[in-house]
Amino acid sequence: MATSVVLFTRVLRLHDHPALATAARRSEHVVPLFVVDPAIVEGPFGSPNRVAFLRDCLEELGAELRRRGGDLVLRQGDPVDQAVRLAVEVGADSIHYSTDVGRYAERRQQRLTMAATAAGVAAIGHPGIAVVEAGALRPSGGGDHFKVFTPYFRVWSRAMRRPVAAAPRAVSLPEQIDVGPGLDRVLPTPAHTSPQRPLGGEQRGRRQLERWADEHLARYEDIHDDLAGDRTSKLSPYLHFGCLSALDLCTRLAGRPGSEAFIRQLCWRDFHHQVTATFPDIARRDYRSRHDVWDDDDEAIAAWKDGRTGYPIVDAGMRQLRLEGWMHNRARMITASFLVKDLGVDWRIGADHFLAWLTDGDIAQNSANWQWTAGTGNDTRPNRVFNPLRQAERFDPRGDYVRRYVPELASLSGSEVHQPWRVPGPRRPADYPAPIVDHDQAAAAFLARRAGQQQLAL
Numbered sequence: 001m002a003t004s005v006v007l008f009t010r011v012l013r014l015h016d017h018p019a020l021a022t023a024a025r026r027s028e029h030v031v032p033l034f035v036v037d038p039a040i041v042e043g044p045f046g047s048p049n050r051v052a053f054l055r056d057c058l059e060e061l062g063a064e065l066r067r068r069g070g071d072l073v074l075r076q077g078d079p080v081d082q083a084v085r086l087a088v089e090v091g092a093d094s095i096h097y098s099t100d101v102g103r104y105a106e107r108r109q110q111r112l113t114m115a116a117t118a119a120g121v122a123a124i125g126h127p128g129i130a131v132v133e134a135g136a137l138r139p140s141g142g143g144d145h146f147k148v149f150t151p152y153f154r155v156w157s158r159a160m161r162r163p164v165a166a167a168p169r170a171v172s173l174p175e176q177i178d179v180g181p182g183l184d185r186v187l188p189t190p191a192h193t194s195p196q197r198p199l200g201g202e203q204r205g206r207r208q209l210e211r212w213a214d215e216h217l218a219r220y221e222d223i224h225d226d227l228a229g230d231r232t233s234k235l236s237p238y239l240h241f242g243c244l245s246a247l248d249l250c251t252r253l254a255g256r257p258g259s260e261a262f263i264r265q266l267c268w269r270d271f272h273h274q275v276t277a278t279f280p281d282i283a284r285r286d287y288r289s290r291h292d293v294w295d296d297d298d299e300a301i302a303a304w305k306d307g308r309t310g311y312p313i314v315d316a317g318m319r320q321l322r323l324e325g326w327m328h329n330r331a332r333m334i335t336a337s338f339l340v341k342d343l344g345v346d347w348r349i350g351a352d353h354f355l356a357w358l359t360d361g362d363i364a365q366n367s368a369n370w371q372w373t374a375g376t377g378n379d380t381r382p383n384r385v386f387n388p389l390r391q392a393e394r395f396d397p398r399g400d401y402v403r404r405y406v407p408e409l410a411s412l413s414g415s416e417v418h419q420p421w422r423v424p425g426p427r428r429p430a431d432y433p434a435p436i437v438d439h440d441q442a443a444a445a446f447l448a449r450r451a452g453q454q455q456l457a458l
């Protein structure tokens with residue numbers, strides 16, 4: 001029987017791993033391989049929080065493979081070169097990988113196919129990242145992807161799903177294979193991670209899922225926007241790194257009270273995934289240009305990044321991001337809208353900052369959500385502006401979210417914390433900044449500028 005290499009990129013689990021399951025079924029020997037790619041761990045995409053989470057995942061993956069008689073082979077360098085070289089060394093006839101989207105992944109897959117073919121090895125892509133693979137669903141009116149969420153959700157909900165793949169019981173490596181120098185050598189623990197970052201790994205992801213679903217799934221629809229309650233699943237890093245399978249999640253949770261609203265959120269993930277598959281430059285190019293002219297004011301950008309804009313709800317979100325390497329979805333929308341529509345800053349600057357800190361930082365999800373907020377993406381209301389005060393009153397009515405992350409304001413009670421500039425004299429916290437812009441004026445100026453630019457472009 002044959003030998004196969006399984007190139008792990010970001011489906012870092014054993015259960016429901018079609019590439020691994022197929023290789024294990026058809027081959028006597030399976031070589032699970034992870035290549036630490038400097039372009040990913042050191043480049044602009046190399047956030048310390050994600051590198052640390054990745055390390056956690058690889059540690060656990062290696063241990064689980066050893067329990068099954070195999071191991072995780074580690075290499076460093078270009079994944080394509082390393083995978084093909086290893087395949088030739090061990091006499092493998094195929095390299096299996098999980099198909100991904102985005103410009104970098106797409107090029108890697110193309111190069112892998114070419115290099116493997118030249119070496120007489122088959123490169124075979126498998127599903128595993130999305131619930132429904134990108135490209136599997138096409139709009140009835142034509143086009144290569146869905147541009148609007150609601151019709152996609154309708155079709156997605158009824159789409160055929162592949163069966164969930166079982167984890168292989170045993171993994172057998174070829175004899176005398178060099179498993180590599182060990183994780184500490186190829187991927188040292190990064191410095192400067194968020195103090196309260198989530199920890200990675202398939203088992204941790206599963207425990208988080210079970211705990212959260214038992215406690216909160218039933219009320220997800222009602223509670224998911226409550227900033228202070230903080231009761232969303234926090235599964236996003238586990239989904240980004242593929243510690244959990246989105247398909248498995250849908251299958252396990254379907255039919256349970258609350259699952260419909262939650263599964264709809266997983267559909268958003270697939271929706272952005274299929275947009276990115278056909279628009280792989282989503283991280284850099286406007287999906288729909290509004291001809292914006294940005295006002296990239298360095299001081300304002302620094303205030304936003306540091307959580308010192310003078311708008312407590314914005315500052316709380318930005319500080320949560322640094323402290324936890326994660327931010328509540330509602331806060332992501334508020335902070336992103338503030339950067340783009342109040343400060344007039346290019347959405348790419350905000351998206352890059354998020355990617356530097358988010359443990360779940362994901363090209364498709366981050367870029368598509370930023371573009372949605374900026375009005376250059378798939379939003380049907382491109383000129384929507386989030387009013388930070390109204391958002392605060394609605395989603396943090398007692399002010400507890402702000403007090404949790406902005407300690408300078410801890411002495412203010414209830415919702416007065418949202419407008420510290422209104423607090424009379426001596427009670428007003430001295431070490432908290434005044435608002436750097438007037439929301440109403442700034443948003444009106446942005447929309448007027450956008451309208452003007454659109455007129456010019458006609």
Ligand SMILES: Cc1cc2nc3c(=O)[nH]c(=O)nc-3n(C[C@H](O)[C@H](O)[C@H](O)COP(=O)(O)OP(=O)(O)OC[C@H]3O[C@@H](n4cnc5c(N)ncnc54)[C@H](O)[C@@H]3O)c2cc1C
Nearest residue numbers: 232233234235236265269329332336360361362365366369
């Ligand atoms: C500006 C901005 C940037 C974002 N960047 C990312 C990112 O880099 N990576 C990322 O995974 N999500 C991103 N999101 C989407 C969303 O904020 C997170 O998925 C969510 O906050 C994760 O928390 P959770 O797991 O508790 O979510 P839950 O509310 O428990 O939702 C369950 C899962 O559904 C998916 N999901 C929920 N909301 C969205 C959404 N709007 N778009 C796509 N998938 C969604 C996620 O996989 C999430 O884990 C971004 C949103 C905004 C507004």
